[in-house]
Amino acid sequence: MPSSVTSPARPSARPTVAVILVAAGRGVRAASAEAPPKQYRRLHDRPVIARTISAFLDHPGVDRVLTVIHPDDRDLYAVAVAGLDDPRLFPPVPGGADRQASCLAGLAALAADAPDYVLIHDAVRPFIRRDAIDRVIEALGREVAVLCGVPVIDTVKRADAAGNVVETVPRQGLWRAATPQGFRYAEIAAAHKALAARGITGVTDDAAVAELAGHRVLLVDGGADNVKLTTAEDFQMAEQRLAAEAFLACPDVRVGTGYDVHVLEPGDGVTLCGVFIPHDRRLKGHSDADVALHALTDAILGALGDGDIGKHFPPSDDRWRGAASRLFLEDAVRRLAERGGLLAHCDVTIIAEAPKVGPHREAMRAAIAEACGIAVDRVGVKATTNEGLGFAGRREGIAAIATATVRLPLAG
Structure with a gap:
């Protein structure tokens, strides 16, 4: 001034x-x-x-x-x-x-x-x-x-x-x-x-x-x-x-989906939806391996038609070694905002035999809401087991599926 x-x-x-x-x-x-x-x-x-x-x-x-x-x-x-x-x-x-x-x-x-x-x-x-x-x-x-x-x-x-x-x-x-x-x-x-x-x-x-x-x-x-x-x-x-x-300014409604999986290995805990949970295993990955946020990031990018997380944050780039996956999610939300859009709702399902997600669900919803700049009631987090079947049932890894609903202005 x-x-x-x-x-x-x-x-x-x-x-x-x-x-x-x-x-x-x-x-x-x-x-x-x-x-x-x-x-x-x-x-x-x-x-x-x-x-x-x-x-x-x-x-x-x-x-x-x-x-x-x-x-x-x-x-x-x-x-x-x-x-x-x-x-x-x-x-x-x-x-x-x-x-x-x-x-x-x-x-x-x-x-x-x-x-x-x-x-x-x-x-x-x-x-x-x-x-x-x-x-x-x-x-x-x-x-x-x-x-x-x-x-x-x-x-x-x-x-x-x-x-x-x-x-x-x-x-x-x-x-x-x-x-x-x-x-x-x-x-x-x-x-x-x-x-x-x-x-x-x-x-x-x-x-x-x-x-x-x-x-x-x-x-x-x-x-x-x-x-x-x-x-x-x-x-x-x-x-x-x-x-x-x-x-009302964003009548173009789109829905994107994302899926990710990471291997479990010996460790002291896992990070899911931005929340660290003590556990006898950890998720293996180039970043913090937050499988849930990776899936959600891909869901938003998919709704935008803007590639996937690997395109924007390749695992070959040492800048992202050990990085918090919240950075990837915030970048996807930024890309959405740059196009004049907004995130209307997101939903994440975690597939794992352990650890228990229920005690941490509200903290996870709050972490996602804060990263995305939306109200908590626009965030869903659920968990299910794989009934002992497959890699998740054998506790070899954790998977996540995410859905994101975005709204964009009409292209003019």
């Missing part, structure tokens, strides 16, 4: 637009003891804040994006935005004691090269759409202040302190306020400074700041899906939404 706050070159025919993302909060409703602040939580495959930043960087009318963060979150922010190498993304600035103070800090950081328009947006609203941003920017050509909102469609009740309904509020003309909220920079900066000078604090949105300064605020539809991620349930619904979108 650049250290300068000078705007990149832009067409002179249109107003300049800066975005302030407010991310200095410490909301706890979606947090747990281990979780970071909600703006840094991973959503599907990226931190929430990275998704929100990208939504604005992807808009051709945005010239600058500036994030206001908590002073303690610099490391979290750096990790979250790694890879967003866009000159329009400016270094973050520390926020204040409340949202109003944080917005003033963001506006002050833009003052040296002030934009014509500024959009102020909650960092935990990652689903903002381009057309909503368009509506705000277009309306700023006519108004000083513009508020993205959603018309209220439910019946609204007013209750007393005891929770009793005291009034049914007519919903005509009622909107739920959201963000982005857009302003002409000079006017909103002056309004914020005036409130600060009068010692007025606790104003919860910038449209209210504009209202207090006497400006008319125009409402535009921001879309019902422009939700603010606040509770654990919000995150769960967001995950489901993104998973559904990812599946």
Whole structure:
């Protein structure tokens, strides 16, 4: 990210637009003891804040994006935005004691090269759409202040302190306020400074700041899906939404199978599905001989039509001597991702008289899920004996069969 706050070159025919993302909060409703602040939580495959930043960087009318963060979150922010190498993304600035103070800090950081328009947006609203941003920017050509909102469609009740309904509020003309909220920079900066000078604090949105300064605020539809991620349930619904979108984007469903077998020899244990199990034998092989992961790797490669494990990791290559087979599986998943695909489900069956797989089944499922970047409920691990028949029944080796279901975009 650049250290300068000078705007990149832009067409002179249109107003300049800066975005302030407010991310200095410490909301706890979606947090747990281990979780970071909600703006840094991973959503599907990226931190929430990275998704929100990208939504604005992807808009051709945005010239600058500036994030206001908590002073303690610099490391979290750096990790979250790694890879967003866009000159329009400016270094973050520390926020204040409340949202109003944080917005003033963001506006002050833009003052040296002030934009014509500024959009102020909650960092935990990652689903903002381009057309909503368009509506705000277009309306700023006519108004000083513009508020993205959603018309209220439910019946609204007013209750007393005891929770009793005291009034049914007519919903005509009622909107739920959201963000982005857009302003002409000079006017909103002056309004914020005036409130600060009068010692007025606790104003919860910038449209209210504009209202207090006497400006008319125009409402535009921001879309019902422009939700603010606040509770654990919000995150769960967001995950489901993104998973559904990812599946719909990959309608080409393919199934691959893999089979592998390794000889048993004297040793101290076997590695199956990435989990080491103490045993009086070990599997012989060039790598760690994890027969189950080898079969699964081949299943994914087969679904891709991309050869097999021997093609990509030949046993003649000393680089793979003793290597963890998880590396091979991760490489197959990477190849799938590079083609815009995803792993929908995988299932592994281990064929062995011993050792017992059952006590280790959940650890195996978890190891595969982590390596593949999918949920554990998309991984199956089973085991069966060969009833004393054949090489497996004679305990001469262990075999594995795997199936992988992948989804890919249609070739265009």
